[in-house]
Amino acid sequence: MLHEELTEAAGPVLAKVQDHPFWAGLRDGSLPGVSLAHFVEQDTGYLLPAYARALARCAATANDDGHAILFARSAASTLDARDRLQASYTELAPGLGLPALHEHAPVDPATHAHASFFTAAGVKAPYTGIGALLPMVWFNFHVSNDLVERAVPDSRYMPWIEAYHPGESYQYAVHAFLDAVDGIGETCTARQREEITGQFRLGVRYEWAFAESSLRRPVWPV
Template sequence: MLRRELAEICEPVLRQVLDHPFWSGLRDGTLPPAALARFVGQDTAFLLPAYARALARCAAAATEDADTLLFGQSVVGTLEARDGLRAAYAALAGGLRLPEPATDPVAEPAVAAHAAFFTDSAESSFEAGLGALLPMVWFNAKVTDHLRDNAVPGSRYLPWIAAYHPGESYGYAVEAFLSLADRVGAQSPPRLRRVITDHFSRGVRHELAFADCCADLTARPAGKGAR
């Protein structure tokens, strides 16, 4: 199954992501509040909308109705998650003493590159789009489960971690995408199978770069309204 090959690509980078100061700082409560504000601002303003549009392109390119449905439902889920992330941050900001998010954010270079990667891949081919989009859903499940299961008792970010977790049903979406990758990989010639794995490899590196970007408090201000 293709997922086994993808897991071999994924695991070393996933370990770096889980151990990254951004995510470990959320778990133990040491993350500077400005880093979480940057994460929410960059994710909701740029990454999630780009991801949703790339999903929509893959939905249109799919040859099976079930695949169009999976990608289409994921478009809705992604935009709803974007709105939920903003609402959760606003609701928790006062109690957690979090800064207000930027009202006019500017995409950090790593985020702009990540968003462009989604767009370019989905426009290139169905296989390229599938490979590029799969890391986000896979890493989101792994990271949020790890946050929930390993958060330090008493961490200031426990309410955020609880709100950020997408819920147990999210596992069904991950499995649906992995099953799709297995099927497409089995049906594809070696050249197109490599397209999937190559774009997946690039996608997982973008996931790590995003964590680097959010934790880098020496970066330029995110935009008007940032503190």
């Protein structure tokens, strides 16, 4: 199965992402509040909207009706998640001593590159789209579960960790994505499967880079 090849290849990177200081700092409460604010601003302001639109594009070009339904529903769910995360952060911020979100926070160059990767994902073909989009849904599933399972009980960020988790039903969406990957992979040539793998590996690297950028919040020259 293609998804087994992909997830096995991404396993070592997933472990590094989960142990990245950004996610580790959320678990033990040591993460600077400005880093979490930066993450939420970039994620909800730019990354999730770009991901949703890439899903919609894949839905529009899907050859399989089941895949079209999956991608279209996931696009809507992604935008709903964006709104939920913004509302949760705004509600929790005062009690957690977190800075308020900037209404029009500028896009970070790393976020812009990540969002552009999503935007271009489904332009060539549905199979390149699914390769690029799978890492985000797959990593979010494992990272959010890991946050809940390994969080320090009295962590400052426990309320946010609980709010960030997409819920138990999210696992069904992830499995549906993996099934779609296998279905698309069965109809692809060997060269096309290589392209899926290449897109997936690049998407995996972006997941690590987003955590790194959120933690460091580099100051870019104008």
